[in-house]
Amino acid sequence: MAPPKSSTIDPNSGFSSQTKIFHSLRPTISLPPSTTPFSLPDYVFALLHHCPTASLIDAATRRRIPLSDLPHLVRTLASNLRRKFHLSKGDVVFVLSPNSIHISVLYLSLLSLGAIVSPSNPLSSASEISRQIQVSDPAIAFATSEHASRLPALREGIVILDSPEFESLLLPVGGQSRDGFVRIEVFQSDTAAILYSSGTTGKVKGVELSHRNFIAAIAGVHAVRAVRPSPAVTLCAVPCFHVYGFVVCIREAALGGSVVVVARTNLESILGAIEEFKVTHLAAAPPTVVAMVKSPAAEKYDLRSLEAVLCGGAPVANSVIERFRRRFANISVLQAYGLTETTGGITRTVGLKESEVIGANGRLISNCQAKIVDPVTGENLPPLKPGEVWIRGPTVAPAELEDLLLSHPAIVDAAVIPYPDEGAGEIPAAFVVRQPGSTISDSEIMDYVAQRVS
The missing domain is CATH 3.40.50.12780 (ANL, N-terminal domain)
Structure with a gap:
C-alpha cells in the first residue's frame, strides 16, 4: 500500500487532505505472493x-x-x-x-x-x-x-x-x-x-x-x-x-x-x-x-x-x-x-x-x-x-478487568481506564459502583483482583 503520487499527500506526515488517510512514508516492501507456500x-x-x-x-x-x-x-x-x-x-x-x-x-x-x-x-x-x-x-x-x-x-x-x-x-x-x-x-x-x-x-x-x-x-x-x-x-x-x-x-x-x-x-x-x-x-x-x-x-x-x-x-x-x-x-x-x-x-x-x-x-x-x-x-x-x-496493513485493554470486577457480588457496575504512571507507563484505574447497601472497600476490591490475575 504505497502512498498515491498526489499533491494532496503531506510529505512530512503522509496525511492526505483529500481522503483524510495517513500513508506510510517508509520504503514500500515487496512481500511474496500471498498464495505461495512460504512460512x-x-x-x-x-x-x-x-x-x-x-x-x-x-x-x-x-x-x-x-x-x-x-x-x-x-x-x-x-x-x-x-x-x-x-x-x-x-x-x-x-x-x-x-x-x-x-x-x-x-x-x-x-x-x-x-x-x-x-x-x-x-x-x-x-x-x-x-x-x-x-x-x-x-x-x-x-x-x-x-x-x-x-x-x-x-x-x-x-x-x-x-x-x-x-x-x-x-x-x-x-x-x-x-x-x-x-x-x-x-x-x-x-x-x-x-x-x-x-x-x-x-x-x-x-x-x-x-x-x-x-x-x-x-x-x-x-x-x-x-x-x-x-x-x-x-x-x-x-x-x-x-x-x-x-x-x-x-x-x-x-x-x-x-x-x-x-x-x-x-x-x-x-x-x-x-x-x-x-x-x-x-x-x-x-x-x-x-x-x-x-x-x-x-x-x-x-x-x-x-x-x-x-x-x-x-x-x-x-x-x-x-x-x-x-x-x-x-x-x-x-x-x-x-x-x-x-x-x-x-x-x-x-x-x-x-x-x-x-x-x-x-x-x-x-x-x-x-x-x-x-x-x-x-x-x-x-x-x-x-x-x-x-x-x-499486512501486519493487522482493560475490558478483562471489568469482567472480573463485575463477577464480585458486591459490585453492580465497573469501568476501567488507563491511568498514567511513571514506572509502568500506564496502569489500570477502575470506577466501581457498589451494590446498594454494600460496604466493600477499595482495598478489598484490589485484593479480589490481585488474587485472580497475574
Missing part, C-alpha cells in the same frame, strides 16, 4: 546469512547457539516433535516459559510444521491459564518444571523444557548426521500464533496472527535498518510470550545479529548482560527505562556499547526520556506503538533524527495506512484531533 521459518532462513560471530546467548548460563547452527537445529527438533508426538499442521501448542535461548528454536520448529504457537505468561494464575487453554484448545504444552504443575492434562502431554527429554529432542535420532526433516506445505495465510489479549470487550481472547503477518513485521524493519560494520547485539528484556518479545527474538536472529536473552529482568542482570556481551540494542518495556534513570546501579556498569533502547508496550513519560538523555547522552530511546492485533509496532522511531522528538512513537511502518475516526459520527478526522485509530 515464517522459510522467510527467516532466506534472510539469515552466515555470520560466524552471531549467536543466541543465555545471559545467565552463557550458553550459546551459533546462528549458523539454527537451521539444522530447527529441522532436527521439528522432525523429532513430529515423530514422537505426532504433531501435524494446525495443532495448537501451548508454551509456558520465561525467556530462554530455546524459545526461538522451539517457535521456529513448531511453525515449520504448520503448528500454531500459543505462548502464555508463566506468572498467569491457574484460572487465567484455564481460560487460555479453553480458547486455544492445545494438543500439547511445553513448560518449564517451575510452571508445569498449573497445566491440565493434554492429548499429547507436557514436555518439560529444562529436562533431558527436551535436550534429546535437539539431537538427530540415533546420532544420525541428517535431521530427517520432511517439508510441510505451510501457506502465508495459515495461522502461526495465538497470542492473548484483553482486546475491547469481555474476557481474554486469542488473537490469531498469520505467517504473513510476521513476515511483513520483520520485512518492515529489514527495509529501514541501516547497514552496520558489525552485527547488532540485541538484549531481549521483554517476554517472548508477548507480541513484542515474540517478534524481537525471531526478527533479530533473521537479520543476522546476536540475541541475548534474560529470564529475569531485574535491572542489575540487564546492565550486567549489556556490559558482558557488548549489547548494542536493548529491547525493553518502560519500567526498565525508568529504573535506568533512577538507579545508582547504572554507574557500576560499562554501557558504552549500548546505542539504543527500543521501548514499547506502554508509553514512557516525556520527563523520563529527558532525564534518560541527561544521564545517557549517547544512547537513543526509540519508541514504538502497536497492538497484539497488529503483530506489534505499527509506528516506529528509526534513527537519531526521529529519536530527537521527545514523546513521539515514530512514523507508520511500511505498507501501512491509518486514519483517526470520530467514534460518534464515523467521520475521518484531520491531524491533531482526538478519535479512534483505525489501521490497515
Whole structure:
C-alpha cells in the first residue's frame, strides 16, 4: 500500500487532505505472493546469512547457539516433535516459559510444521491459564518444571523444557548426521500464533496472527535498518510470550545479529548482560527505562556499547526520556506503538533524527495506512484531533478487568481506564459502583483482583 503520487499527500506526515488517510512514508516492501507456500521459518532462513560471530546467548548460563547452527537445529527438533508426538499442521501448542535461548528454536520448529504457537505468561494464575487453554484448545504444552504443575492434562502431554527429554529432542535420532526433516506445505495465510489479549470487550481472547503477518513485521524493519560494520547485539528484556518479545527474538536472529536473552529482568542482570556481551540494542518495556534513570546501579556498569533502547508496550513519560538523555547522552530511546492485533509496532522511531522528538512513537511502518475516526459520527478526522485509530496493513485493554470486577457480588457496575504512571507507563484505574447497601472497600476490591490475575 504505497502512498498515491498526489499533491494532496503531506510529505512530512503522509496525511492526505483529500481522503483524510495517513500513508506510510517508509520504503514500500515487496512481500511474496500471498498464495505461495512460504512460512515464517522459510522467510527467516532466506534472510539469515552466515555470520560466524552471531549467536543466541543465555545471559545467565552463557550458553550459546551459533546462528549458523539454527537451521539444522530447527529441522532436527521439528522432525523429532513430529515423530514422537505426532504433531501435524494446525495443532495448537501451548508454551509456558520465561525467556530462554530455546524459545526461538522451539517457535521456529513448531511453525515449520504448520503448528500454531500459543505462548502464555508463566506468572498467569491457574484460572487465567484455564481460560487460555479453553480458547486455544492445545494438543500439547511445553513448560518449564517451575510452571508445569498449573497445566491440565493434554492429548499429547507436557514436555518439560529444562529436562533431558527436551535436550534429546535437539539431537538427530540415533546420532544420525541428517535431521530427517520432511517439508510441510505451510501457506502465508495459515495461522502461526495465538497470542492473548484483553482486546475491547469481555474476557481474554486469542488473537490469531498469520505467517504473513510476521513476515511483513520483520520485512518492515529489514527495509529501514541501516547497514552496520558489525552485527547488532540485541538484549531481549521483554517476554517472548508477548507480541513484542515474540517478534524481537525471531526478527533479530533473521537479520543476522546476536540475541541475548534474560529470564529475569531485574535491572542489575540487564546492565550486567549489556556490559558482558557488548549489547548494542536493548529491547525493553518502560519500567526498565525508568529504573535506568533512577538507579545508582547504572554507574557500576560499562554501557558504552549500548546505542539504543527500543521501548514499547506502554508509553514512557516525556520527563523520563529527558532525564534518560541527561544521564545517557549517547544512547537513543526509540519508541514504538502497536497492538497484539497488529503483530506489534505499527509506528516506529528509526534513527537519531526521529529519536530527537521527545514523546513521539515514530512514523507508520511500511505498507501501512491509518486514519483517526470520530467514534460518534464515523467521520475521518484531520491531524491533531482526538478519535479512534483505525489501521490497515499486512501486519493487522482493560475490558478483562471489568469482567472480573463485575463477577464480585458486591459490585453492580465497573469501568476501567488507563491511568498514567511513571514506572509502568500506564496502569489500570477502575470506577466501581457498589451494590446498594454494600460496604466493600477499595482495598478489598484490589485484593479480589490481585488474587485472580497475574
